[in-house]
Amino acid sequence: MCIEDSKYDLSAVEFGCVDFALQATQKFGPIQNALNARANKKPWNWCENDNNWSRAIKNEAIEMQDHIGWKWWGHSTPHFNRAFMEVVDIFHFWISAILQVRYESTKKEVPYLSPTFDVMKSGSDLFCELKEIEKAVKEHLVRRRIHDELPDVQKRIWRQEAINSFIDLMVLKAAKAGLHAAEHDLEANYIQLLHIGYIIQILCIFCGRSVSDLFKWYAGKNALNLFRWDNGYKKTAGEKGYIKIWSDGDAPQEDNDYLEYMILDHKDEGSGENETSSEATWLQKFYDMLAAEYKNVLATKDRNEDRSANVSSWKDCESKKFVESLIAG
Known part of the structure; x- marks a missing residue:
């Protein structure tokens, strides 16, 4: 999937949803567990706190949107480094959410996901939603070309619109994950979290970064x-x-x-x-x-x-x- 410019080719996403979750938790699960345990003010496992990680993801995503600029009347300059720092914060909360789902599934002795689940198969919710964003961003760019003749301006506006569209989708996914968490529907919650992981990789690309950069930051x-x-x-x-x-x-x-x-x-x-x-x-x-x-x-x-x-x-x-x-x- 490629929206417009080869530099932002979404086929460059390195990991599928499930693989990305596995990579992230294997690399950083112990450290994230330590951070959450240190921040925990209660005398029990932090996973028992029912922290609303999805809400934290949603609010960090909105902060990221402020760094990118979404006010069409404001002519703001995007700050991609600062925006990427928000992606790193989102990643922090996302790993925590994944760890909590896995903890709860182990405790309740229920699988949090079918081993055969393919989150990015053609026709899946996420696949269709990404296609919709691709279409919407292209249409937005075509409309703006009527008014913006300079190529650099076009590219900046297109990149901002693309990032903001993916952030909007992340906010939607986080809201859904939060609702499923409240209903204790582990599998539905986990699927939304896997979708968020895929969008995290996309946002890395559009901030000019890689997953390796994400891990380092x-x-x-x-x-x-x-x-x-x-x-x-x-x-x-x-x-x-x-x-x-x-x-x-x-x-x-x-x-x-x-x-x-x-x-x-x-x-x-x-x-x-x-x-x-x-x-x-x-x-x-x-x-x-x-x-x-x-x-x-x-x-x-x-x-x-x-x-x-x-x-x-x-x-x-x-x-x-x-x-x-x-x-x-």
């Missing part, structure tokens, strides 16, 4: 989240907590901004035929880079040598021990 975001927890994030009043603003000035920058620079500085490493770094290695790399930078932040802003000395690298940090304990069972 996700590893980076996880490194930051775990690093925050290890260094006093959300400490109680009166305690010296984590410093989130890493540089001041006219445009203060948060740790998130530094992470983005780190990822972009290493964007060509471990990709394509020269791929040498697993996602676990990237997690460690980004964690260690954040630790080194945070020591500088503490030296500058906190001026506390003892506190700076307590910033650990990945091999000695609490999160590594926590993740390993969860994996060990």
